[in-house]
């Protein structure tokens with residue numbers, strides 16, 4: 001039987017530091033740094049003992065991701081090189097190991113090597129150097145299961161089928177015979193069917209038919225099944241389990257369908273980066289991001305801009321029911337022939353790694369926002385279709401009338417706000433489809449970006465700007481909901497991200513997220529969240545800090561209240577409360593239009609003039625005539641509480657588990673104090689280390705940090721203190 005174990009511990013970095021993977025070569029400051037700090041080679045070494053039990057077995061290391069140009073040597077002999085920084089690679093150690101200690105050396109190079117994607121031009125994101133994902137030690141029989149591809153050809157039929165294509169790994173070229181058995185199991189491990197085939201070559205196809213009682217993989221109930229393969233040959237046995245789901249996904253000229261039912265896609269783009277540690281946060285942070293996208297932002301799709309992302313992230317998307325648009329590495333620039341060949345390889349590696357994920361519904365096979373290149377993109381599409389005939393391809397462009405070599409015209413539409421920039425049309429949320437495609441027929445069409453650089457917004461920006469940020473997200477969503485030919489809209493972007501000097505606000509940050517880099521929501525986050533149904537969660541988010549003089553001229557009107565309630569009530573001071581319905585005149589198509597409180601809701605006297613007494617307000621949301629949520633703002637906020645909350649109260653001592661802690665400065669009503677620009681000091685004791693500095697400012701009323709387990713079990717003490725609030729403590733347990 002195979003054994004796959006982590007190979008993350010016991011590494012030495014640059015000949016001196018003991019490190020555990022995932023690891024970032026250079027921890028960067030939050031902002032205002034020189035990204036060239038990691039543009040150089042780095043060396044990781046690890047000494048390990050060969051296990052006598054490995055004799056006669058195949059031994060390999062599997063790297064989930066190393067940025068970039070990785071070269072792996074064992075005992076001074078180069079065994080493998082892998083240029084791409086985002087895809088998995090395997091290094092065969094069989095026959096190269098010596099008895100006793102072996103010395104493994106991995107060099108990576110963080111320089112932006114123009115010979116490989118995404119490099120060669122300028123890119124609006126950072127590609128932090130390091131062995132930033134897990135490494136695994138895989139020991140198998142000499143003949144083992146190499147690849148598993150599962151298809152569910154008639155997922156919607158009452159009796160379903162599973163087609164399995166297994167590729168056997170036989171690196172020693174041994175004569176093949178034996179049996180491969182496939183067993184389908186449900187989540188409880190119950191067998192639902194089994195089939196066996198004789199082994200004659202390395203490519204084996206198995207089928208299970210007439211399967212009854214199978215549940216579909218759906219967003220609200222993402223049922224997963226596992227396919228267990230058991231291989232027995234004269235050279236030993238092997239087994240794998242692969243999780244998958246039964247579902248259909250189809251982009252049509254009349255919108256997207258999941259399991260045959262129309263579904264408007266509502267999503268955001270995600271970069272896989274985090275403050276300080278860049279790409280190098282492991283499983284917990286990857287899974288948490290998926291949860292934030294699904295459960296806090298209430299999205300149904302994420303685009304992995306602009307590269308294949310962590311297997312942990314994708315596995316979790318499968319588990320929680322979050323659709324994925326996955327794409328190859330690249331950003332605007334197309335290089336020479338060998339560069340393009342590497343991009344085509346990236347298509348292969350991405351699809352081979354990820355073809356069993358039910359969450360993935362489309363492959364992005366263009367370099368994001370590049371120009372047309374017929375031969376290159378005919379080839380990326382050909383390869384994608386050849387490897388996976390079950391998924392459609394897209395290719396993200398911003399150019400219009402681009403050659404449609406893909407199945408879905410995937411368009412970054414940044415038209416909104418054009419009029420402010422000297423554009424010649426009135427405010428428009430999205431361009432007409434025929435204009436962008438240049439085609440006289442409707443085609444499957446998906447918006448893959450909007451917003452972003454057109455309107456960068458920080459959580460501590462003036463309220464008016466934040467309100468406009470909210471409106472822009474709402475307007476595009478509304479337009480996408482209103483056009484049945486549009487499959488959906490994926491905005492730019494979920495989280496703020498560090499970037500090169502050529503982009504962003506000069507601070508090496510693109511403040512393009514609806515959440516900041518700590519994943520703390522800005523107000524625009526609730527433009528998305530409020531589209532969920534109140535049975536899922538009642539959302540009531542007034543787009544205001546509730547102050548008389550924060551907006552130009554003063555006052556808080558028009559006041560957008562992002563909500564999925566039927567109606568809201570606003571009670572200002574002792575004035576009679578007002579009932580306000582969602583603004584369906586302005587937002588015709590959104591599942592839940594915001595309520596917008598404006599001057600028409602008040603008498604001249606109530607409108608109040610500059611200099612009158614400012615009052616408290618209570619805003620109540622009603623569903624089915626009943627009050628379901630209440631928000632109160634005080635007219636005299638004072639700094640009252642420093643809230644310190646961890647995402648979980650336990651972490652795993654093993655591995656390099658991590659947990660996010662958020663710190664928020666709150667007033668007496670529990671509202672954040674966005675303009676409290678004061679420092680807090682973080683102290684961590686016990687079984688974890690703090691990632692990032694100990695002294696940090698509150699930004700927009702909050703800050704955050706990640707704790708990383710050090711490998712021992714025990715309590716982790718967290719103390720966050722400020723002159724204003726004194727100290728707040730929190731305990732997390734490493735177990």
Ligand code: GAL
Pocket residue numbers: 124305306368369412449451452453454492512
């Ligand atoms: C797009 C690009 C994204 C990001 C965005 C900012 O052009 O595809 O990666 O740079 O602009 O709005």
